[in-house]
Amino acid sequence: MPLSAMREKTEAVADFLKGLANPQRLLMLCALAQGEKTVGELIAQTGIAPTSMSQHLAKLKAEGIVGVRREHRNLHYAISHAAVLEVMAVLAAHFCQASDG
Amino acid sequence: MPLSAMREKTEAVADFLKGLANPQRLLMLCALAQGEKTVGELIAQTGIAPTSMSQHLAKLKAEGIVGVRREHRNLHYAISHAAVLEVMAVLAAHFCQASDG
DNA sequence: TTGATAATTCATATTTTTATGATATTAGAA
């Protein structure tokens, strides 16, 4: 499966990457990498405004990057796309090495 | 080095991902994954209009994703960021499996 | 029911990205 195989999937792959390519959504995904969280927990942990959080979550959900389930009044979000943690691991290795300042 | 380390680098990581998050640039990077190419070769191989190609290359260069060298009248571009091929490999594995239609 | 909390949707202004035609630069050939 060569990298060139991606040529036929550039739209889908670009949409997926657009889902990740935002500082606030990366922050959210770092939080979600620890496990499922409610919207309130995500807001508390990231400092992102509620409306903005909803929009970002909607975008991640539309892209299949996260999934939701409701429990009482709270909506619990979790990473649902297998590629997310793998991509983030590669990025962490390259952008956040121990040797970095 | 946990994924949470990325929290302090979200701007840089998001900028890097924005560099990749476009169908045309992914197409260009698929071509460049085979090795260094001139602008003309990239245009021929991808069908992207020259002006658009220049702008995309400028963006990739600004982000450190590709590098250039001049040889006579031709500019040769090549992937210069170690994370690119690793990220693309992850994406290819998830979006372009043999089992895919 | 009424009220309160959790979260989303709507409306809209701002910013960023993308596309494209016109012009400019650079290097080599004639």
Next chain:
DNA sequence: TTCTAATATCATAAAAATATGAATTATCAA
């Protein structure tokens, strides 16, 4: 020199992403 090819930059219009205040929906408690 002058011409041409290769490529970039400029200008600008159109589309997409982002931020934010106001209104709405959903669930539960009193």
